[in-house]
Amino acid sequence: MGEAVMSSADQYAPLRGRPYLKLLVLAALLGVPIAAASYWFLQLITLIQKWVYTDLPRGLGLGREPLWWPLVPLLVAGLVVGLAIRYLPGRGGESPAEGFHAGGVTRPEALPGVALAALAGIGLGVVIGPEAPLIALGGGLAYLAVWLRRRNVPERAGAVVAASGSFAAVSTLLGSPLAGAFLLLEASGLGGATAAAVLVPGLLAAGTGSLIFIGLDSLTGHGTFSLVIPHLPPAHRPTIAQFLWALAIGLAAGVLCWALRRLALLLRTRAERRVLASTMLAGAVTAAIAIGYAAVTGRSSSDLLFSGQFGLPKLLTDSAGYSVPALVLLIIGKGIAYCLALSAFRGGPTFPAIFIGAAGGVALSHLTGLPLVTAAAMGIGAMIAGMLKLPLSAVLLTTLLLGANGLTVLPLVIVSAVVAYVLSIRLTPPPDVPATQRAPAGGAAGGATPAADHGR
Template identity: 30%
Template sequence: MVTDSPSPRTLLPLVLPSLLIGVLASLVLIGVSDLAEQFEHVLWTSLPGALGIGRYSVAWMVVMLTATGLAIGLVVRFAPGHAGPDPATTGLVDPPLTPRVLPGLLVATVLALAGGVSLGPENPITATNIALASWFGRRVAPRAPADLWLSLAAAGTIGALFGTPVAAALILTETIAARPGPGSLWDKLFGPLIAGGAGALTSNLIAKPSFDLGLPRFHDPGWGDLLTAIVVASAGAVLGMAAVYGLPYAHRAFRLLPGGSWRPVVALGAGGVLLGALGALGGHLTLFKGLNEVKTLADDPTGWSAGGFALMAVVKLAAVVIATAGGFRGGRIFPSIFAGVALGLCAHALVSQVNLTLGVVCAVLGVLLAVTRQGWLSLFTAAVLAADTDVLPLLCVATLPAWLLVTGRPLMQLDDDGAARR
């Protein structure tokens, strides 16, 4: 039973700061992404063209990712606050960082995105916006709860990332619902929904993000499709859990590297070499955050064999593990989507009776459940990739066995001592 619900007079003062934070969070994301794309064009088009080298030749991939690792290592070594905490210990929504670490974190993020590292912008951009919003909130409204600014910044960033406030609401629902205080869930989501809507609208007006892969429409589901959904989603969860279990071992190996205070440079340089080798093994589509590359895969579902798709899925998740363990700043959602799409295309190529659309979205669902442990986010992301409501019932059913495979097991996030969280 809900008691002491806040009045409209209590909620209305949230409108202006929520709108402001949502818009600014989106602008930070757009600015960093655009800067990274321009730098990426220089590194992967202009520079190899001027040198007469193939932009995706093995030599260039290894050289570029190694150089990227060394450059980020220098940023981590010398920037105030060392460009933020160890990325293997961070999640999507964490407590605010001190503002002094943000310049180094943003530089390291731009370098990683432009250099071809298999990580997305979501974690560092969300951390940046939370830090800025918290700094702003403490000065303009020192009596307001600190969690308010965190939730507004997170909602604005997530709304901008996915182009809809629904994603922000789903991700924040569990956290906000458990927060003590008067009012219903919708009262608590009032500000974050405004911030998420403002962030999404700003992003849609300027950057026009789209997750629709243009997959064939899914018609007339049958019993065979139910079996497909369960098996493929479970396979995605197993593949994702392999990455989860591999992260502590990879992280421990990087920590054993010598170098003293220069160890970040050594570790990130070594990580760059490994990422370059993985890119050479899996092909250039396994580089970068994966959002553009995944559309290339979906546009040509017969362009690779089942083995080729499987290789790309495994290489992509291996690259995520190496990048995270080695200290590259970035998020794990977007590259996990790529791995899931590749796995779904592999299932379709391996068994032609597997519906292409259903296989892709269920594989993405399973991988994301394992990597993020966010049920709502995983279900939402899988659904918007198809832009087809007919897959929703099967996705909901497929979530259950996949969730049983991942719940209670280690998270893809480590404690400060390198042990996996649960």
């Protein structure tokens, strides 16, 4: 018993040392420039989108965006991203087809490729989010700052510094240090003393960084990045019927998330054989889907393009302007474009999943009399949990999105998110285990072999 208590206490010994205090000071200092860089990176993406889809057509004398226009920027996006993946170090970042990941260190030589692939893909209309590149760039910039002073950075210290930079960067996007920390910790799977060692400097970097992007808001007038959707109607207390809807929505979202990931992985296998041709083809098909949606519904192609981060408030506040057939076309088209982006481009999977879940909720509210905010909340929570496989983050992000309504619909969001998560996990086959790690079919009576133990 005494040994166990001592061992438990010793887990936190590194946190009491002077090197850890120095690490905290470094994290606080790094949070400032990384938050500023993240703020301007997100602003640059927004400016590229506005310039390409609004200012450029007008400057060319075409007036409003012509119906065929998405084909131009999306072909350019495919070309630039394909070149970045094919020729630049780091292959433009991790493929989002595997889902949301945290942890790891982006090496300095990979930073230009990650930034270029994100700016081209997200800025030019690909259905992918900015959170994964931000996490990679924030962590890579933090590591680069330490590496420039000391080339032989210890592995553990480098990982903690990189995590602090990622915390500061993603908190700029989410508008909340707590939300960013929660998302990264659940995705990394850390716990106990290890989680504390990473969490404290990460929170400190995110906290100091938040002061920077709040200050930049007042100085520039561009505004901060906030998840809260304004001007939503009030939500009402949950009913038994709505709990049954939460089960149904969770089941539907679980199947849909499994199908989207399955298709994305299947397409990625083929895309990796001829990267440049695949990214350009994915861009062209995405443009064709957006053009078809705009032609059939009479709505803007921007409904279907982009991550959905900035289109979500309009979808919910102008829900009466969307007919049920238009919403069904939007969900199908956005889902296919999402799969193409996951398979061939670089970015994060979070915001398109949020948008698709919200669109499904809006469609249900038209058909069944289910309250709009309640239906959208269940759809959002279920899609985040099913696509990211992070049920706690799904509940937190949905609550933040809905502001004052979040706590009212929280029980329903929990039910839909948990059902979608469990079903998505059950439908996903386990990863292949190398033959050297598999347990023998007929083990000896004396117990498992070391290889069998490792395989478990």
